[in-house]
Amino acid sequence: MGKKQKKRREIKRKLLHKYRLVILNESTFEEKISFKLSRLNVFVTGTLFIFGLIGLTTLLIAFTPLREYIPGYSSTKLKRQATELTYKTDSLVKALEYTNKYLTNIRMVLRGDVENNQINRDSLFQKFKIDPATVDLSPIREDSLLRAEVALEDKYNLFESDIESSGLIFFSPLSGSISQPYNPRIKHFAVDIVSAKDTPVKAIAAGTVIFSEWTAETGYVIILEHKNGIISVYKHNGALNKSQGDYVKAGEVIASVGNTGQLTTGPHLHFELWNNGNPLNPTDYVDFN
Structure with a gap:
């Protein structure tokens, strides 16, 4: 011890x-x-x-991508590829089953091995087939009235929807006489309103200024974007009071009447109205008197 x-x-x-x-x-x-x-x-x-x-x-x-570089550990990319291949394999199996059923039915039809109680599709088509010559295609009075009502609604649909649903009301940008009306045949998608030089030009509705620059042909131009895809364009201005990105209220002064640009013959406002890329006749929605 x-x-x-x-x-x-x-x-x-x-x-x-x-x-x-x-x-x-x-x-x-x-x-x-x-x-x-x-x-x-x-x-x-x-x-x-x-x-x-x-x-x-x-x-x-265990918790970093370094494990993918160690032999014996499975890669995340390989797991993802394996999962995708599993889904594709399952889809191919189902497609193969449908193809086999389709080929089986084709073989039965080619051999004439069809059950007697099956319905004949040709007889059904023949039974319910309608001869166009026996149908009266002339429009009735109710149809004509409905067409007229739909055409009227399409014409004023923008104005009614703005007032009732969105509350958007168009103010007159300028009071004056129209020297050249809206005429899509000659590609004049606007109205020209004659007024004295330096008369204030107002926004027809609240919106955002998306363009406010000088152009050679139309002088000082300002463009506003309103709700529901509506765009108003004001050309040949003498001066611009707003810049791009500014938010303006309805009736707010945005420019003044001028005679700028090559395509002008006197002081006036060239006013355009667009809805989702389609030109509109401004006189249908704005009172310039």
């Missing part, structure tokens, strides 16, 4: 014996850093470091 105790004490003494780790300057032998260590401290620290390194490596492999 004495020898065993003595041996244990010797091992304990060696484990707890202090050592000094010193870092010296090689030229001056000046002591820079020193540590007091024991074998037990070194063993515990090394063990903790190893376990920490193993844990960190495990986390990197």
Whole structure:
């Protein structure tokens, strides 16, 4: 028993014996850093470091894309491709089943192996076939009235929908006489309103300025975008009061009457009205008197 105790004490003494780790300057032998260590401290620290390194490596492999570069781990791209191939395979199997059923039916028809109680489609078509010559296609009075009502609704549908649903009411941009009316045959998709120079031009409704610049042919031009895809255009202005991106209210002054641009013969306002890319006759929606 004495020898065993003595041996244990010797091992304990060696484990707890202090050592000094010193870092010296090689030229001056000046002591820079020193540590007091024991074998037990070194063993515990090394063990903790190893376990920490193993844990960190495990986390990197488990939760980062690095695992895809380690043999034995499946790649995310390969999983995605495998899933897509599974769906495609299932679709091909169903398509093959439908094709086999179709070919089976074709074979039965070619062999004449058709059940006697099946319906003859040709007889059905012949039974319910209508001769166009026996049908009276002349329009009745109710049909003519309905056509007229629909045409009238189409003409004023924009104006009615604006007032009833969206509350959009068109103000007159300028009061004056119309020198040239709306005429799509000559591609004049506007009305020219004659007025004195520098007369204020107002916005017909609230909207955003999407264009406010000078053009060679039509002078100072300003374009407003309103609700429901409606766009109003004002050309040949003498000056512009708003810039692109500004929000204007209904009836707010946006420009003044002028005689600018090559395509003008006197002070007037060239006013256009568009709905989703289609020109509208402004006189149908705006009172210029």
